[in-house]
Amino acid sequence: MHQTGKSRLRVSALVAASVLATSIIAIAPATISQAAPPKVLKLLWADEFNGKKGALPSSKNWEYDIGNGYGWGNAELEYYTNKAANISTDGKGKLVIAANRISDAQGNAIISTAAVTQILSSCWECQFTSAKIKTTNKLGFQYGRLEARMKVAPGEGTWPAFWLLGADLLDGNPWPECGEIDIVETRGVEPGLTSAALHGPGYGKGPGVGGTYQSPTPLSDAYHVYAIDWKKNQIDFYIDDHLITSETSTSVKPGRWVFNQEFFLILNLAMGGEFAGPIDPALNKTELLVDYIRYYSVNGVGKLTKH
Numbered sequence: 001m002h003q004t005g006k007s008r009l010r011v012s013a014l015v016a017a018s019v020l021a022t023s024i025i026a027i028a029p030a031t032i033s034q035a036a037p038p039k040v041l042k043l044l045w046a047d048e049f050n051g052k053k054g055a056l057p058s059s060k061n062w063e064y065d066i067g068n069g070y071g072w073g074n075a076e077l078e079y080y081t082n083k084a085a086n087i088s089t090d091g092k093g094k095l096v097i098a099a100n101r102i103s104d105a106q107g108n109a110i111i112s113t114a115a116v117t118q119i120l121s122s123c124w125e126c127q128f129t130s131a132k133i134k135t136t137n138k139l140g141f142q143y144g145r146l147e148a149r150m151k152v153a154p155g156e157g158t159w160p161a162f163w164l165l166g167a168d169l170l171d172g173n174p175w176p177e178c179g180e181i182d183i184v185e186t187r188g189v190e191p192g193l194t195s196a197a198l199h200g201p202g203y204g205k206g207p208g209v210g211g212t213y214q215s216p217t218p219l220s221d222a223y224h225v226y227a228i229d230w231k232k233n234q235i236d237f238y239i240d241d242h243l244i245t246s247e248t249s250t251s252v253k254p255g256r257w258v259f260n261q262e263f264f265l266i267l268n269l270a271m272g273g274e275f276a277g278p279i280d281p282a283l284n285k286t287e288l289l290v291d292y293i294r295y296y297s298v299n300g301v302g303k304l305t306k307h
Helices: 004-035 069-073 113-122 166-173
Strands: 041-047 077-082 086-088 095-101 128-130 133-134 138-144 144-151 156-168 180-186 193-199 211-212 224-231 234-239 244-250 263-271 284-300 303-306
Touching: 069 244, 077 133, 077 263, 095 263, 128 263, 138 144, 144 180, 156 284, 166 263, 180 224, 180 234, 193 224, 193 234, 193 244, 211 234, 211 244, 263 284
Parallel strands: 077 128
Antiparallel strands: 041 284, 086 095, 095 128, 095 284, 133 263, 138 263, 138 303, 144 224, 144 284, 156 180, 156 263, 180 193, 193 211, 224 234, 234 244
């Protein structure tokens, strides 16, 4: 049958509408099925650092590494203490970890002479005192969401870190077989860069397996939330809910995945060493400020162990 131009246009419009409707019906179920389920978070533990000014962090949660430990395997130049001058709450809901230079460029003591003598007798190369706390023999974590709101320490040579080690290290399983989860490491020489990484069998020394995020402003200028979402065979790393990297049992191959177990938490401010590099000779004091650390289960997955 012969069709006028208008008739052909009406038919074409009907066909196009029919195709469009068919397309919408076809893709709608796929769109619905791809929607991510909402995350349900349940707070399992937190340290809000609400102690009095000058108080040490809670002994219910933390113990200390003391000394230099031969540079802690990284040629670091700090000596860790459990003194309030290096780690204490500020009375305003913050934990302050302070790295203080031991002596100036002429060798004159900046901290007390007695303290200098004690430190340098066991660590002649140390340049700063600082602090390192950990939840060993206190708390263990497996899966869930772990986060800290922090303002990292400024200055060339600083190396603040918020990280975990496999609890089986305490039973004699050596590093890196025990596994290491670096939620965040920064270094002052690159003030906008945050690193997140895993270390394990086959990817121990060096950068490990992970990723970085470049902030447009120095990270020490403001507080940021550094976090992981952790489940079996996968760990996602975040800064302020921006995904830095997602690592899985596949992405670490040919190395082995060793992260489906309990880990303990570590927080410290290192100075110098293989990662941070040379320390600014004009830097006499720098501080890592921690607003809180919080641990959640995610959709019912997450386990806190109290020892």
